[in-house]
Amino acid sequence: MSDTSPRIDRPLPRVTLREGAAHALRQTVLTGRLAPGAPVVEAALARSLGISRAPLREAIRELLDEGLLVQHRAWGGVTVAPLDATVARELYTLRTALEVFAFEHVWDRRDDAFRSALSKSHAALTQAIDMRDDEASIAAEFALHNVVYEAAGHGLLLQSWSAIRGRLALYWAAHHRAHGRPGPRRDAHDDYIRHAIGPDLDAMREELHDHMQRGLSTVLRFIENRKEQAS
Amino acid sequence: MSDTSPRIDRPLPRVTLREGAAHALRQTVLTGRLAPGAPVVEAALARSLGISRAPLREAIRELLDEGLLVQHRAWGGVTVAPLDATVARELYTLRTALEVFAFEHVWDRRDDAFRSALSKSHAALTQAIDMRDDEASIAAEFALHNVVYEAAGHGLLLQSWSAIRGRLALYWAAHHRAHGRPGPRRDAHDDYIRHAIGPDLDAMREELHDHMQRGLSTVLRFIENRKEQAS
DNA sequence: GCTCTGTCGATTGTCGACAGTAGAACTTTG
DNA sequence: CAAAGTTCTACTGTCGACAATCGACAGAGC
Structure with a gap:
């Protein structure tokens, strides 16, 4: 047949x-x-x-x-949903915890496919930034982090991440529209990738906290500026 | 006015x-x-x-x-939703991460109100177990853990916990109906409470992992028995 | 003049009916 | 008898209309 x-x-x-x-x-x-x-x-x-x-x-x-x-x-x-500093802080702190959890899960199962997907999406992100395509930059950054969450192979984690991702997109998109340059800095993920492929899980944990802290600061600055501009 | x-x-x-x-x-x-x-x-x-x-x-x-x-x-x-061992494992691993996160958030802000609410709900749980009221035991255990999540004062965390809690209730309820004795053991939360009030956050982290591992084992045994009983 | 009450328009919540789909039951055909 | 095609049926997805509710406004009463 x-x-x-x-x-x-x-x-x-x-x-x-x-x-x-x-x-x-x-x-x-x-x-x-x-x-x-x-x-x-x-x-x-x-x-x-x-x-x-x-x-x-x-x-x-x-x-x-x-x-x-x-x-x-x-x-x-x-x-x-309105933009709110408290929610932004919660987004980034919880996201840090989830991404640490994701890396703990994937750490011993990292294979060539994982490493290749990671560097591939990193290259795509860098290229989008170079081309000044802000919308593509945001999408590429999501895709990059998505690689990690997918690789963890944890359905419930993926779902929690999705719930956060939507809100995060709201903040990034608003930031994107406000400034001309909204995407991440060109080298913002260099250390992230390096540690993600490297041997030291603790170093990756620390990098995650730093990475998220930087992202949060950017968003918070944006929200504050926006508020005083409205008044 | x-x-x-x-x-x-x-x-x-x-x-x-x-x-x-x-x-x-x-x-x-x-x-x-x-x-x-x-x-x-x-x-x-x-x-x-x-x-x-x-x-x-x-x-x-x-x-x-x-x-x-x-x-x-x-x-x-x-x-x-069907009962599934993989989902059960995911429930407990993610729940562990969330509850660790909750304790990290609440740790330095623990006050008398927190300690009192904790021991109060623990007493209620113990009493429900003593009275062989299984349904009340389940509700009391949820209430106990809820104290921690509420105290963390993190809206997004609370929401993620709610998403997990519903599924967890499904498994506990099924377990409850299958056996006559479904609730947690009488002393299952003694160490949990002791460490939650105590000074050592790392000890609490370890207790959380142990506590969840025990709960997961119970649920997994139940699912396995259920499966071979169905065949 | 101020407060309270009745009314109005706009919007959400709910209903019963219709249309479209997937799978079961049946018929046809080799 | 098995496989393919054809109805049939139960169900989901969608629609337009109706009812309930809210906020704003105007008028009555003090």
């Missing part, structure tokens, strides 16, 4: 309107077309997407769980 | 059908009235709850995010 049909890598995603709406809404938030704090009105949004409110509501619930939208109480309406 | 109106403890909860349905469905899963692996059919459930499918669907999405339900693909139908 040979199959004459061409091999398909994976069944193409039967996309529902809810999934499409969630994706579109996510992009709208991350590109800032809906600014932090802006109200999200169901009827208007549904009309603009050309769908009914039912699937859109489910998509909104999805983004609420991701932390990109917030709802204060029932019938209160939902808004885009 | 003194307020003459009577003091109200808290604004009465404007509960929506979606919230009510989510709560009811969660209880149904955790009490095993819907066993792991069982299909969840919208129309039937909505009828039995006396509501329409729209709010129920949103409630189902909520439980999907909590990991209590799973959906393989669109139009595939959702089922109660």
Whole structure:
């Protein structure tokens, strides 16, 4: 029983309107077309997407769980999550813990595929920075860290990381729009990669704390500037 | 401008059908009235709850995010999450990391209120075990660990813990129904409390790893027995 | 003038009905 | 009898309309 049909890598995603709406809404938030704090009105949004409110509501619930939208109480309406220094600090401290955990898990299982994926994504990040493509830089940085989380082979960890990643993207994207130069510095990940491939796990732990601390400082400075600019 | 109106403890909860349905469905899963692996059919459930499918669907999405339900693909139908040894291992390893993180955060801020809440919930747990009230034992153990997560004052951590807690409850509840004696051993948390109040953070870290390892072993044994019993 | 109350418009929460899909049951065909 | 094709059915995904709720505003009463 040979199959004459061409091999398909994976069944193409039967996309529902809810999934499409969630994706579109996510992009709208991350590109800032809906600014932090802006109200999200169901009827208007549904009309603009050309769908009914039912699937859109489910998509909104999805983004609420991701932390990109917030709802204060029932019938209160939902808004885009505002930028907040406390949340930013929590993002980076928890992210540090998760990434340390990821490295502890992957450490003894690091193979050539891991090292190659790491340096490959690092090269892509460097190139994106060189080309002054800020949006690509952000995506590349996510991809770089994603390599580690994927390699850990820990489903629950991956899920927790995803929950954080969404919020993080919100801050980076806002930063990106505010300045012309939003992406990470060109050499920001050199030490990170070096230690990630190296032999010393403790050194990697320390590097992670430093790396995150630097990232957090940048975000906090941005938030502070933004606040006094608003006043 | 003194307020003459009577003091109200808290604004009465404007509960929506979606919230009510989510709560009811969660209880149904955790009490095993819907066993792991069982299909969840919208129309039937909505009828039995006396509501329409729209709010129920949103409630189902909520439980999907909590990991209590799973959906393989669109139009595939959702089922109660099955018990799985790999997921159990992930639950306990990640939980260890989170709880270590929580203690690191709270360590220098431990005050009398913290210590009192801890010993209080420990007493409640011991009492529930003595009274052979298994359901109360589980609730009390959650409450005990919750004290730590709350005290850490880290919103994002609390959220990650909640995501894990739901799944954990699924395993504990199944274990609870299978055996007559499901709750933790009477002295299982003695060392935990002692170190949590004590001066040595490193000792607490080690105790956490041991504590979780013991819990994981119990759950894994249960899953294995369950599997061969099914065959 | 100030406070309270009733009303209105806008928005969210809910409903019943319809359309589309996947899998089971059945029929056909070699 | 087995394999492929064809209905059938139960279910999920989607829709438009209705009901409940909130915030703002205007008018009544003091």
